[in-house]
Amino acid sequence: MQTIIITGATSGIGYECALELARMAPDKQLIIPCRNLQSGQKVVKKIQQQTNHQHVICMPLDLESLQSVREFVQLFSEQPHRGLVALLNNAGIQHADETRSTRDGFEATFGVNHLAPFYLTLLLLPFMSAGSSITFTASGTHDPKQTTGMPTPVYTSAEQLAYPAKTNESPVAVGQKRYTTSKLCNVLTTYALQKRIEKLNIRVNAFDPGFVPGTGLARSYSPFLKFISNYIFKLLILLHPNVHTARQSGKNLANLAYGDAYKAYTGKYFEGKKEIPSSEDSYRQDLQKELWETSLKLTGIKPEQTSIPLP
Template sequence: MNLQKQTVIITGGNSGLGYECAKQIAKHEKNYHVVIACRNATKAKIAVDSLIQETNNINITSLELDLSSLESIRDFVSKYSQMDYPPLYALVCNAGVQFIDKTHYTKDGFEATFGVNHLGHFLLANRLLGQITQSGRIVLVSSGTHDPLKKTGMPAPAFVDPQMIAYPDQTNSNENMSLMGRRHYTTSKLCNLYFTYELANLINQQTETNITVNAFDPGMMPGTGLAQSYTPFMKFVWKYVLPALTLFYPNVNTVRQSGRALASLVTDSKHNQTTGKYFEGTKEIKSSELSYNHENRKQLWKASVELSKLNKTETIFEVGF
């Protein structure tokens, strides 16, 4: 049993996968202090009250965080740093969005899927890295949809110049909005893997810490809030029809199943030295061939530094490496 109190931050921990992950971590060890990072303070408060009731762990709180705003991310880190929390042990980058109705943009003008799913977590992780304990953990929620060889029903990612991903030119696109929106999503999930592998490598090369960084594929989880921009019919299928697939289709999981697997990447001691890896549930597997492209991941890191306006006071790395 871990006798030292430690903090775990979970983005988007107020519902779905994040909520289930928070519940499993809080139940696993009462010395874990779980912080739900959520943009809606009212929903976060409801989630915290529910989690405390379900886990009998009173060490659960929330802090407001809007991953679509660079200012909000910086405010979150500032507020977190001023509070009397136990040492930060783990950051679970779980929050994610997908839009198929129209192109959405963040408050800083980035295409929202890329801005929230990748860039927001990029800035958050870099700004918190100096506070994570010597043997802490970072887990990023990616998706098997990043792999074009898997039959997920999603379009293959399109990794191009990251500036073009952040500011897409749609005037020359022949894709319909639904396909385009889903491609934005799979591309952002590929970016999660590039970030995972590059961050793990930089920590290994430039620091003396044992902080681990891994990526997680929860599989398809029908019924979650990821379908918020779907048509009414598609929402019905997502919520009431597709959940039946969890009974017989590979890597289609309930939120509870995936939440437990995600939590284990934070709590299980067998992962103490595991870093730069990709997990499908609890199983370590290879990600797509494209995800191991070193040039792409370095290009993404450099562009992410520029887009997020990350400076040398906000990260433990050399910004212009």
């Protein structure tokens, strides 16, 4: 049985996307990676109850640990399957308090939002074939020209993003900047990867879900900011074209990753249903190259672990 993997599917956009994928692909195995298997099993049961899809499973994966990523891929390799038809790198975090680090010592936003999905993708490439798809959930906040209210990304080097210097800026401002920069990394990775897998006929795209009030990204906010995110911002759905419900964005993500209408697209950036240009910096080949090469070094991936030449 062929397989679809979607990270960040226990709530919000990812959960709604998983529901849609279960409806779209009843003959495919749907894997929900999760840190907490008990919570994951509850999500699996809900998806099965709502869609009658009987091939949904959860598998342990902690994106704050590169070892966990390796163990997930090893476990996946032992599953009875006939290849990976779609990988959706949807999980993401944003911290608005103190600086946090992954188990490998990387700044957590960069580690979880960029390095772990980068590593996961390269390790899973050997299980993909022509026609398979890879989708990175990015964000319009990576583009300074978009009126998102979020700070402009600051890309210095991947090394400095992984090991940032101490700063006197407010934790909220720092957390937001790290988030928007990590989303720029998702788009840079999309373009860098597309060049390297073009001959394999595997497509890769980046997706902006728009602003989705009430999602898990606000989990580390103060009670006041959580209230604003969960309730006040929901009014924007009626006023702003790129503010969506989790259900709307989840369906858009599922269609981009697996829908017939998007099978000819690769190396593109989508805002909801439509292809649009990404930020000017995202097209800079020097940034793409620096991020790619440093990410290879930071993750320690070996040539025999993936199916494309390194670097």
